[in-house]
Amino acid sequence: MAPIISVQNLTKTYANGFQALKGINLEIERGEILALLGPNGAGKTTLISIICGIANPSGGAVVVDGHDVVKDFRATRTLIGLVPQELTTDQFETVWNTVSFSRGLHGKKPNPAHIEKVLRDLSLWDKKDNTLRQLSGGMKRRVLIAKALSHEPSILFLDEPTAGVDVTLRKDMWNVVERLRASGVTIILTTHYIEEAEEIADRVGVINGGELLLVEDKQQLMAKLGRKQLILELNDPLDTLPDCFAGNGLSIEAEGNRLVYEFDARNEHESVASLLTRLGENNIHFRDLSTRQSSLEDIFVSLVGAAK
């Protein structure tokens, strides 16, 4: 199936000459959850703003469901819901009016039943007649999501959705995201919280310094780049390793009391089973054994660190 979003060689240079995007190529599949990870200033918001048609690219193109985001601005804007980082709406307006108005802005006919459903899903129903200034920060965040969903978009962008929100709101948000995904909505989120990407994304993209370092299936990424460690607590301390283990990914730690075998999926020196057998043959015995797999966070830190 054709991707729902295709970003082709996208560049962005701001008026002050700063190049925020340096030729991004990215295809987003229909119905997936893609998490864009990157440190502060990586270019995530710039990329999202261009796809959503609220900033102009300097070069390249973005096609959303067959429509160019610059030439067919109206068509693409209707397909997309954007949850920005901050609320800029009139603070004296009620929740109900704010969300209903947002639907109208996208050229959709009023649909009170849909607005009611969105407000109920986000636990905002009992606040529908409150003005925005009467709401807590977390409730305002919910209004941002309700606005983005008011016109029934088929693509939802969430820019740092859980920065500074409490656990309840975070859970509510992910429930809404799961329900939207189940209904076929494509979801793209930016986040600093890598555990979040690890938890909910199908694919992960890493942006740094205006470049997309990689986009990959989350499981494959973790299998490919994730290093594993086998940790053996030895019966008797070891000063040096027998020569036959040289260059085998083994190291001695904890004053000779621990042996660590480090390997990754691409570079497994020998199978764990044969290593254990050979250790036994060399009279190296252990009383306990554990394994550790690097998390998405370890992978991210090493990728971004290497690109610096």
Ligand SMILES: Nc1ncnc2c1ncn2[C@@H]1O[C@H](COP(=O)(O)OP(=O)(O)OP(=O)(O)O)[C@@H](O)[C@H]1O
């Ligand atoms: N209007 C602007 N003029 C000049 N530079 C800008 C402008 N907007 C953003 N930038 C710069 O472009 C770079 C990318 O910014 P962007 O907001 O896209 O990053 P980000 O990845 O979303 O960061 P964060 O995680 O901090 O939100 C930053 O270095 C930023 O300072």
